[in-house]
Amino acid sequence: MNPIDYIEQNKELLFQTYHDLHRVAEPSWEEQKTSQYLVNRLKNAGILVKTFPTHYGIVAEIPGQSDQVIALRADLDALVQEVDGVVKVNHSCGHDAHSTMVLYSALALAASGMNPKHTLRFIFQPAEEKGEGALQMMEDGALEQVKLLFGVHMRPQFEVPYSHASPVIIHGSAGTVKGTIKGRQAHAARPQDGINAIEAAxxxxxxxxxxxxxxxxxxxxxxxxxxxxxESSNVIPETAGFTIDARAQSNEVMDILTQRTHEIMEQVMEESGAFVQWKMEEYVPAAIKNEKAIKFAENAIKDILGEHQVVPVCVSQGGEDFHFYTVKNPGLPATMIGLGCGLAPGLHHPKMTFQLEALHYGAKILTKTIMLALEEY
Structure with missing residues (x-):
């Protein structure tokens, strides 16, 4: 069966899969039910599956005639956030949608009975929201022999309109600086005896x-x-904790911001007398454009949606750990497809919604991208 026809014929099952995954939303590093659901579906389709003892990531493969690999990546985790006054685990970034589309791309290609020129690999990674999952999957060999890598992310309506798609998302670099300031406590009537942590902040x-x-x-x-x-209004505080959000549209600019931050912490310690301890957490690098990978994705979008439905570039100031794959593997042809889906009000909003039909054409775009890569690469 033609893989695109498979997705067309299984449209309602694809939607049901999304609902199934949406209901079992799980936070970073705890994606047990999500992973097991996907493993069962993949194994039932006869696809080779590898799991890991220390996390819930999955590497699934359709063996090819060569050991070179064309890979497609999805993410598994959801956010912990307040929804209508209740803190819960909530899929407001679309990872359930990404896993659904990549799963159906794998199922469609497996059902075709093809003997692909290259091995096809489907990477379902944990902990994207913490910026740690891609690094873990690479440590476990998920990128071995990978010669082309594709990903997908749902995009807000203001970035990519519904029924459109972009062959590349230019995410920025983002990082969270967590720190502690240690001063010296004193009575507020004798501030000269203390070192005020708030003033250092x-x-x-x-x-x-x-x-x-x-x-x-x-x-x-x-x-x-x-x-x-x-807790006292008349005491100079000795200790303060702080968080800094850092963002840049290029890795080079983020490197400068990181260096400047280091210099500032040194200056503050010298000028205030306080001790400042800090480190960068939840860091993700900026995207690196690759024209070869972008061309495959662009042609797939044209084939599925039409030439006028292509948004040439999607620029986002958000971050994505997908880009560790390219930063850590210089020269790897890779791109993340931006899928227009009528998403509103925005990513990470507790009441984010999108048009389900986008899952249907999104899975087709991913599958067509792989098919074109097999033909031409």
Whole structure:
């Protein structure tokens, strides 16, 4: 059976799969039910499946005539966020949709009975929201022999309209700086005897605002959280914790921001007398464009949706750990397809919704991308 016909004939089952995955939303590193559901579906289709003892990621394969690999990646985890006043695990970033589309691409290609020129690999990774899953999958060999890599992400309506798609998402780099300031406690009537952790934090804020870079690319770095354990109004606080959000549209600019942050922390310690301890967490790199991979995706979008439905480039100031795959493997042809799906109000919004029909044509685009790559690569 032609893989595209398979997806057409199984449209309602595809929608049901999405609903099944949506109901079992699980946070990063805890995607047990999600993973087991996908493993069962893949194995029942006769697809080779590899799982791991320390996490719930999956590597599934359709063996080819060569050991070179064309790969397609999805993510598994959901967000923990407040929804209508209740904190819950919630799929508001579309990972359930991504897993559904990649699963059906695998099922469709397996059902075709083809003997592909190259091995086809389907990577279902954990912990994208923490920026850690891609690194773990690479450590476990998910990118061995991979010569082409594709991914997909649902896009808000204002970035890519419904029934359109982009062959490349240019995500920015993002990182979270977590830190602690250690000063010296004193009575508020004798501030000269203490080192005020809040004043040291204010100095950090002031110096961060003073960062001016000579670049046309957007960037930002700002303190987003500040807290102390001090419960008395007449005590100079000794300790404060803080969080800084850093973003840049290129990896080079993020490197500069990181260096400037280090310099600022050193300056604040010297000027305030406080000790500042900090580290970068939940870091993800910016996208690296690859024209070869983009061309395969663009031609697939044209074939499935039509030439006028292509959005040449989707620029997002959000981050994605997919780009670790290319940063850690220089020269790897890879791209992430941006799928227009009528998504509103936005990604990570607790009440995010999209048009289910996008899953249907999204799975077709992914499958066609793989088929074109097999023909031409």
């Amino acid at each position: 204010a100095l950090i804020v002031q110096k961060l605002k003073g960062i001016k870079l000579e670049t046309k690319l957007p960037y930002s770095i700002k303190m987003t959280q500040l807290h102390t354990e001090n």
